[in-house]
Amino acid sequence: MASGLRKGLTSYGDAGFSLFLRTAFIKAMGFTDDALDRPIIGITDTYSDFNPCHGNVPDLIEAAKRGIMLAGGLPMAFPTISVHESFAHPTSMFLRNLMALDTEEMIRAQPMDAVLLIGGCDKTLPAQLMGAASANIPAIVLPTGPMLVGHYKGEVLGACTDCRRLWARHRAGEMDAAEMNEVSSRLAPTKGTCMVMGTASTMACMIEALGMSLPGSGTAPATHADRVRLAEASGATAVRLAREGVTPRQILTKAAFRNAFAVLQAIGGSTNGLIHMTAVAGRMGIDVDLEEFDALGRDVPVLVDLKPSGQHYMEHFHWAGGVPRLLRELAPLLDTSCLTVTGGTLAGSIAAAEDVPGQNVIRTRDNPIHQGGGLAVLRGNLAPDGALLKRSAATASLLRHEGRAVVFDSIPDMAARIDDDDLDVTADDILVLRNAGPKGAPGMPEAGYLPIPRKLARAGVKDMVRISDARRSGTAFGTIVLHASPESAAGGPLALVQTGDRIRLDADARTLDLLVDAAELDRRRAAWTPPLPPEGAERGYLRLYLEQVLQAGQGCDFAFCRPPA
Ligand code: FES
Numbered sequence: 001m002a003s004g005l006r007k008g009l010t011s012y013g014d015a016g017f018s019l020f021l022r023t024a025f026i027k028a029m030g031f032t033d034d035a036l037d038r039p040i041i042g043i044t045d046t047y048s049d050f051n052p053c054h055g056n057v058p059d060l061i062e063a064a065k066r067g068i069m070l071a072g073g074l075p076m077a078f079p080t081i082s083v084h085e086s087f088a089h090p091t092s093m094f095l096r097n098l099m100a101l102d103t104e105e106m107i108r109a110q111p112m113d114a115v116l117l118i119g120g121c122d123k124t125l126p127a128q129l130m131g132a133a134s135a136n137i138p139a140i141v142l143p144t145g146p147m148l149v150g151h152y153k154g155e156v157l158g159a160c161t162d163c164r165r166l167w168a169r170h171r172a173g174e175m176d177a178a179e180m181n182e183v184s185s186r187l188a189p190t191k192g193t194c195m196v197m198g199t200a201s202t203m204a205c206m207i208e209a210l211g212m213s214l215p216g217s218g219t220a221p222a223t224h225a226d227r228v229r230l231a232e233a234s235g236a237t238a239v240r241l242a243r244e245g246v247t248p249r250q251i252l253t254k255a256a257f258r259n260a261f262a263v264l265q266a267i268g269g270s271t272n273g274l275i276h277m278t279a280v281a282g283r284m285g286i287d288v289d290l291e292e293f294d295a296l297g298r299d300v301p302v303l304v305d306l307k308p309s310g311q312h313y314m315e316h317f318h319w320a321g322g323v324p325r326l327l328r329e330l331a332p333l334l335d336t337s338c339l340t341v342t343g344g345t346l347a348g349s350i351a352a353a354e355d356v357p358g359q360n361v362i363r364t365r366d367n368p369i370h371q372g373g374g375l376a377v378l379r380g381n382l383a384p385d386g387a388l389l390k391r392s393a394a395t396a397s398l399l400r401h402e403g404r405a406v407v408f409d410s411i412p413d414m415a416a417r418i419d420d421d422d423l424d425v426t427a428d429d430i431l432v433l434r435n436a437g438p439k440g441a442p443g444m445p446e447a448g449y450l451p452i453p454r455k456l457a458r459a460g461v462k463d464m465v466r467i468s469d470a471r472r473s474g475t476a477f478g479t480i481v482l483h484a485s486p487e488s489a490a491g492g493p494l495a496l497v498q499t500g501d502r503i504r505l506d507a508d509a510r511t512l513d514l515l516v517d518a519a520e521l522d523r524r525r526a527a528w529t530p531p532l533p534p535e536g537a538e539r540g541y542l543r544l545y546l547e548q549v550l551q552a553g554q555g556c557d558f559a560f561c562r563p564p565a
Contacts, residue, residue, distance in 0.1 A: 003039065003113050004036070004037065004038070004039065004040050004074075004111060004113060005019065005022055005023060005026070005036055005040070005111050006019060007040075007111035007112070007113070008108065008109065008110070008111055009111075010022065035074050036074065038072060038073050038074040039072070039073045039074065039113040039114065039239055039242040039243060040073070040074050040076055040112045040113050040242075041068045041075050041076065041112060041113065041115070041116060041235065041238045041239060041242060042076050042078055042106075042107065042112035042114070042115040042116070043061055043064055043065070043068075043075055043076065043077040043078070043115070043116045043118060043235075044077075044078065044079075044080050044103065044116070044117050044118055044119065044128060045057065045061060045077045045078060045079045045080070045118070046079075046080055046082040046118060046119050046124060047061075047082065048082035048084070050087040051082045051083070051084040052084070052188065052191055053084055053085075053120050053121035053144060053191070053193045053194075053200065054082055054118075054119070054120055054121060054124075054144050054191075055144075055191030055192070055222075056144055056145070056191045056192065056222050056223065059228060059231075060118050060142060060144065060231040061077050061118065061231075062231075063228045063229070063231035063235070064116055064118070064142065064231045064232065064234055064235035064238075065077070065235060066232050067231065067232035067233060067234065067235025067236040067237075067238075067239075068116075068235040068236065068239055070235075070236060071235070071236040071239035072239060073113075073114075073235075073238070073239035073242065075235065076110075076112065078106060078110060080099065080102050080103050080106055080128075081095070081098060081099040081102045081103075081127075082121075083095050083096070083099055083121060083123050083124055083127070084121050085121060085123075088123075090441065090442070090443050090445065091441065091443040091444070091445035091446070092121075092122060092123045093123060093438075093443045093444050093445065093446075093471065093556065094442060094443030094545065095123065095443075096126060096127045096276075096556075097127070097130075097545070097548075097549070097556075097557060097558050097561070098541060099123065099124065099127035099128070099131075100127040100128070100131045100134075100279075100557075100561070101131070101561070102131070103117070103127060103128050103130075103132065103135075104130070104131035104132070104134045104135045105131075107131060107132060107135040108135050112137065113137070113138065113242035114137060114138035114139065114140070114239070114241050115132060115137060115138070115139045115238070116139075116140055116142060116234055116235060116238045117129070117132055117140070117141045118142045118231075119141075119143065119144065120145065120192070120193040120200055120204070120222075121144075121193055121200055122193075122198070122199040122200050122272065123199075123276075125141060125143060125200070125203040125204065125207060125276075126203055126276035126277075126279060126280060128141065129141065129207065129212065129248075129280045130279055130280050130283050130557070130561070133248045133249075133252055133280055133283040134283050134561065134563075136247050136248055136249050138238070138241035138242050138244075138245065138246055138247055138248075139238075139241070139248050140212065140213060140214070140234050140237055140238050140241060140341045141212045141213040141217070142213060142230060142231055142234040143193070143200075143203075143204035143207070143213065143217055143218065144191075144192055144193060144222050144227075145192050145193065145204075145220050145221055145222035145223075145224070145227045146192050146195040146200070146201055146204075146219070146221055146222060146313075146314035146315065147159065147188060147189065147190045147191065147192035147193065147195045147221070147222060147223075148189060148190045148192075148195065148221055148223060148315055149189070149195055149313045149315065150162075150186040150187050150188065150189040151186060151189075152182070152183055152186040157183070157186055157187050158187070158194070158195045158196045158307055158313050159187045159188045159194045159195065159196070160187070160194050160196070160198065160473060160476075161198075161308045161476070161477065162187060162307075163187050164449065164473070164476050166183055166187075167180075168451070168452065168457065168462075171451065171454055171457050172454075172457040172458050172460075173458060190221075190222060190223045191222050191223060192221065192222025192223060193222065195221075195314040195315065196306060196307040196308060196313060196314070196474075197267055197268055197269055197270065197304070197306040197307065197309065197314075197474060198270055198473060199270040199272040199273065199276075199473070199474040201218070201219075201269075201270075201306075201314050201474075202264060202267065202269035202270040202272065202474055203270075203272075203273060203276060203277075204217065204218040204219070205218040205219065205267055205269065205326075206218075206260040206261075206263055206264055206269070206273055207260070208322075208323040209260045209262070209263040209323060209327060209346075210251070210252065210256050210257065210259065210260040210277075211251045211256055211259075211338055211339060211340030211341060211342075211346060212248070212252070212340075212341060213234070213341065214230055214233055214234055214237060214341065214342060215322075215323070215324045215342070215349045215352065215353075216230055216318070216322055216323075216324070217234070218322060219314055219315075219322040219323060220318055220322075221314070221315050221318065226318075240343065241341060244343070246339075246341070246343075248284075249284065250339055251339050251341065252281070252284045252286075253284075253338065254286050255335040255337075255338050256338045256339075257277060257280075257281045257286060257288070258292075258296065258334075258335065259334045259335060259338060261274075261277065261288075261293055261296055262296055262300050262330055262333055262334055263323065263326065263327070263330070264277070264374075264375065265296060265301075265302070265374050265375060266300050266301065266302060266303045266304060266329075266330055266374075267302070267303075267304045267306065267326070267374075268302040268304060268306065268309030268310065268369065268370070268374035268390070268392040268393065269374065269375075269474065270390075270473070270474020271375060271388050271390055271471065271472065271474065271482055271483070272471055272474055273474070274288075274293065274375065274388060275471065275483070275552055275555050276555065277555075278552075278553070278554065278555035279555025279556060279557040280555070281555070282555050282557050282562050283557070283561065283562065283563070284563075285562075287554075288553075288555075290377045290386045290553065291377070293375075294376060294377035294510065297372065297374070297375055297376060297377075298372050300330065300333055301365060301368030301369070301370060301371050301372060302369040302370040302374045302392045303326060303329055303330070303362055303363045303364070303365065303368055303369065304326060304361065304363075304369070305360065305362075305363060305369050306361070308393045308474075308476060308477045309369060309370065309374060309390075309392035309393050310369050312361045316361045317361050317362070319356065319359070319361075320359035320360075320361035320362050321353055321355065321356050321359065321362060322354075324349050324350055324352065324353035324354070325353045325354060325355070325356070325362050326362050327346065327349065327350045327353065328350045328353045329362060329363075330365075331350055334346065336350060369392065370391065370392045372391070374390055374391060374392035374393070375388060375389070375390055375392075376388070376389045376391050376507055376510055377510060378481060378505070378507070378510050378511060378512040379510060379511065379512070380513040380514075381493060381513050381514055381521070382467070382484060382493050382494065382503065382512045382513055382514045383485055383493070383494075383512050384485075384486070384492075384493065385485035385486055385492075385551065385553055386483070386485050386552075387482065387483055387484040387485065387512055388481070388483045388552075389479075389481050389482070389507055390480065391507055393476070393478065393480075394463075394479040394480070394507070395462075395463040395478070395479050398463060398465050398479040398505075399479065399505070399506075399508065400505065400506050400507065400508065401428075401430070401465050401479075401504075401505050402502060402503070402504040402505075402515075403428050403429050403430040403465060403502070404426075404428070404429045404430065404499075404500060404501070404502060404503075405430050405432050405497050405498070405499055405500065405501045405502070405503050406423075406425045406429045406430070406431050406432065406499055407432045407434070407497050407499045408431070408432065408433045408434070408450075409434060409435060410433075410434070410435045410436070410531075411433070411435075411436055411441060411445070411470075414433055414447070414450060418450070418451055418453050418454070419451075419453065419454040419455075421454075421455050423453055423455070424499075425455075425456065427456055427459075427461045427464060429464065430464070430465045430466070430467060430503045430505070431450045431453075431464055431465070431466045431467070432466075432467050432468070432497050433447060433448070433450055433466070433468035433469075433470060434468065434469060434487075434488035434494045434495060434497070435469075435487075435488050435489050435495075435531055436448070436469055436470035436487075437469035437470065437483075437484075437485075437487025437488065437490070437492075437551075437552075438487060438549045438551060438552065438556045439487060439489045439490055439546055439549060440469065440487050440488060440489030440490075440531065441470065442542070442545060442546060442549070443545075444470055444487075444552070444556060445470055445471065446470065446471050446472050446473045447468065447470040447471075447472075448466065448468040448470040448471055448472035448481075448482040449466070449472040449473060449476045449478060449480060450466045450468070450480075452464060463477075463478050463479055464478075464479070465479045465480075465481070465503075465505055466478065466479065466480045466481065467480075467481040467484060467494070467503065467505075467512070468480075468481070468482060468484065469482075469484045469485070469487035469488055469489075469492065469494055470482060470483075471483065479505075481505065481512060483552040484512070485551050485552050486551055487551065487552075489530060489531055490530075490551070491525075491530065493514065495528055496514070496516075496521055496524040496525060496528065497514055501514055501515065501516050502514075502515040502516075503515065533546065548560055548561075550562075
């Protein structure tokens with residue numbers, strides 16, 4: 001099989017000429033024949049002035065290049081799309097699949113024997129892993145790593161659990177605009193990803209458990225020397241993977257995904273972790289069974305004491321031993337024979353885990369933060385294909401609740417009415433948001449964290465049951481039911497709910513039901529018409545997206561990106 005510069009020659013109808021031309025052009029960069037004869041390791045460059053979560057990428061690339069060269073390879077960094085949560089309109093999820101396509105095709109198009117994927121902000125690691133899984137050349141992931149914590153008036157702060165908590169206080173009139181401006185300088189004090197167990201941290205930890213990154217990669221702070229050393233080691237590892245021909249297909253097995261899902265439960269991870277890892281597994285032809293996931297959740301307790309489920313931050317998790325130490329605690333529930341990029345198995349990573357005397361961030365299984373896992377899959381006539389609830393970040397008294405539906409027909413409708421003092425709503429009601437799913441919004445934005453109506457927030461209400469077909473940030477707290485599937489824009493039952501209907505949630509029984517009789521629902525279904533397509537849907541990426549995006553149960557991947565059945 002061709003390697004190095006000989007891989008994937010540009011088509012001129014004469015392979016010898018293609019290689020000659022390629023060699024001639026690359027020599028313009030000053031490379032010697034010796035350098036060009038080495039295994040070529042591509043490095044994704046996702047640095048962007050719009051992406052502070054990737055602010056350390058240049059340093060990581062430099063260290064990775066050092067590791068690659070020390071191991072006898074030739075590093076070649078190349079740009080791909082970079083997506084930051086707060087700088088992606090309408091929502092970063094809309095762009096995840098575009099980044100996956102870009103990553104996959106650039107890996108295929110350019111001659112590289114292995115690829116080092118450097119990413120971090122929420123959608124980037126899943127996108128990169130989806131692309132690399134489909135391209136299936138040797139690959140290793142290096143997350144950019146979490147930020148350090150912030151401080152404000154003696155309080156430790158973290159993006160973005162505390163962004164939302166403090167914004168809720170501002171909405172309730174407890175903090176003024178000047179204070180909020182001051183806080184905005186403290187919440188994200190360094191480069192790197194959010195330092196709570198949000199989606200970025202969740203994905204980094206799951207990918208480490210999956211075996212696609214080196215031990216420690218999931219947790220080492222972005223600005224710490226450990227992160228730079230990991231970059232050097234990841235570069236060297238990429239050279240070995242290239243020489244040994246170890247591809248993602250050998251690592252991304254059903255058992256490895258199960259291990260990653262066990263970690264998702266044990267860290268009280270983001271609900272987005274399920275969607276993203278489902279999309280990656282789908283690229284391998286592996287369907288994720290929601291009942292299996294839920295059953296796993298009943299066995300795996302939440303062990304990591306991190307916000308928003310607990311009290312610590314990612315740097316504390318790292319210094320407590322990180323993912324390897326957690327894996328040791330979970331070992332009886334895992335398949336530790338799974339291969340990892342280290343060349344060994346998960347058992348090897350566990351054996352090398354650091355023991356930190358007195359640490360209280362990673363609990364033992366007989367002293368968990370929450371029994372029975374963080375994420376529960378709900379079923380019922382309101383979500384026949386499933387919905388998700390993060391139990392570990394919910395209010396215990398609301399986990400079994402019946403209430404009156406207060407329905408918002410879309411995100412703009414919610415924005416227009418939620419703070420209206422005339423809104424007919426009480427703390428016992430259930431807020432319902434629809435047309436916010438993969439096709440509906442479009443892009444399934446993190447709108448599932450419906451704000452508490454201002455008049456209730458002012459009265460001290462901190463949480464209510466909220467139901468939608470949207471996602472939510474992994475950093476948020478609340479009794480929030482997400483991903484109700486099928487989504488309302490695709491004719492799912494959320495489209496049929498009317499204000500005043502009764503809804504019953506029972507998290508222990510895993511049920512979510514609209515208490516309206518079947519004949520009435522049939523009548524409403526017959527009268528339902530789909531929402532109008534968004535502006536611009538007739539062309540371009542939006543058209544491709546709307547035609548191809550799948551539901552949450554298939555990871556919201558594009559249908560044509562999954563392998564043939
Ligand atoms: Fe990038 Fe939170 S905004 S990880």
